[in-house]
Amino acid sequence: MNYIDLHTHSTASDGSYKPAEVVRLAKEAGLVAISLTDHDTIDGLPEALAAGAELGVEVIPGVEISAEFAGGDSMHILGYFLDYADGRLDQRLARLKKARAQRNPKIVAKLNALGIPITYEQVEALSGGGQVGRPHIARVLLEGGYVRTFQEAFDLYLRKGGLAFVPKFRFPPAEALAMIREAKGIPVLAHPFTLGLTGAALKDLVKGLKSQGLAGLEVFYSEHSREQEVQYLALARDLDLLITGGSDFHGLNKPEVSLGRFRSQNRLTYELLASLKAWREKEYGLVGA
Numbered sequence: 001m002n003y004i005d006l007h008t009h010s011t012a013s014d015g016s017y018k019p020a021e022v023v024r025l026a027k028e029a030g031l032v033a034i035s036l037t038d039h040d041t042i043d044g045l046p047e048a049l050a051a052g053a054e055l056g057v058e059v060i061p062g063v064e065i066s067a068e069f070a071g072g073d074s075m076h077i078l079g080y081f082l083d084y085a086d087g088r089l090d091q092r093l094a095r096l097k098k099a100r101a102q103r104n105p106k107i108v109a110k111l112n113a114l115g116i117p118i119t120y121e122q123v124e125a126l127s128g129g130g131q132v133g134r135p136h137i138a139r140v141l142l143e144g145g146y147v148r149t150f151q152e153a154f155d156l157y158l159r160k161g162g163l164a165f166v167p168k169f170r171f172p173p174a175e176a177l178a179m180i181r182e183a184k185g186i187p188v189l190a191h192p193f194t195l196g197l198t199g200a201a202l203k204d205l206v207k208g209l210k211s212q213g214l215a216g217l218e219v220f221y222s223e224h225s226r227e228q229e230v231q232y233l234a235l236a237r238d239l240d241l242l243i244t245g246g247s248d249f250h251g252l253n254k255p256e257v258s259l260g261r262f263r264s265q266n267r268l269t270y271e272l273l274a275s276l277k278a279w280r281e282k283e284y285g286l287v288g289a
């Protein structure tokens, strides 16, 4: 079968494998296409695309942008088929990178104030040269024996409301959607469960996002239950949104997640990607990847 995975991370953000390694692992896992969707950065794309061309894996240039959202846990917006060489997207993402760079040392300082003597150098050393994210801090906490599990690091310290949480600048959803469209990409709402909404409240929110440019919903996700998949599938059909899916592979920074694999045991096939391409062609008058 032609299996695919449209949500993966590399060392360009908080994954543990380099972009080319993610592509190689995808090949080994028998996938024919993946999208590299690093948080707030497109820096890993050239390497991933080159590796894809070499190994015969189709690599869709993607990104995952954190958007402003008051309720729930987080709102992430994926962008697919980006014209990443255009330059404007990279310029806008630079603002997020700066915010991130300012936040991370503050988290470490808060941990220090709580009596946990980790250093920012340890965190950077673990990040593999790309931008630093909370999962890197979680791993330093785990390896130093300050928490028993990776998840405990988030539950106690790093999650929104945790003891060492520090907020960071995010674009309003409308802006995140617009910058993806400006790069001729397809904007998709990632892992809807992190919004913490169901039923009419979820529908209203997604409808609002659609009016601002949203084109798809990440129905299939490694942590979605079968029931959630069914619920999001119905919502996507109801609102006439594209259906996408991905594992959110982070390598060793999320060891329970494997490329192309889902809690529901579903696999994603190439048809899903074909409908994204058709949408893109229709919307922007473009052909191919």
Ligand code: AMP
Binding pocket: 014, 039, 132, 133, 134, 135, 151, 154, 155, 159, 250, 254
């Ligand atoms: P950051 O980009 O630094 O804000 O970190 C975001 C990343 O941290 C997400 O992509 C997840 O990989 C991870 N993360 C966020 N919240 C949690 C949580 N409550 N439990 C586990 N991992 C989380």
Ligand code: FE
Binding pocket: 009, 014, 039, 133, 135, 250
């Ligand atoms: Fe992440």
Ligand code: FE
Binding pocket: 064, 076, 190, 191
């Ligand atoms: Fe995400």
Ligand code: ZN
Binding pocket: 007, 009, 037, 064, 248
């Ligand atoms: Zn992700």
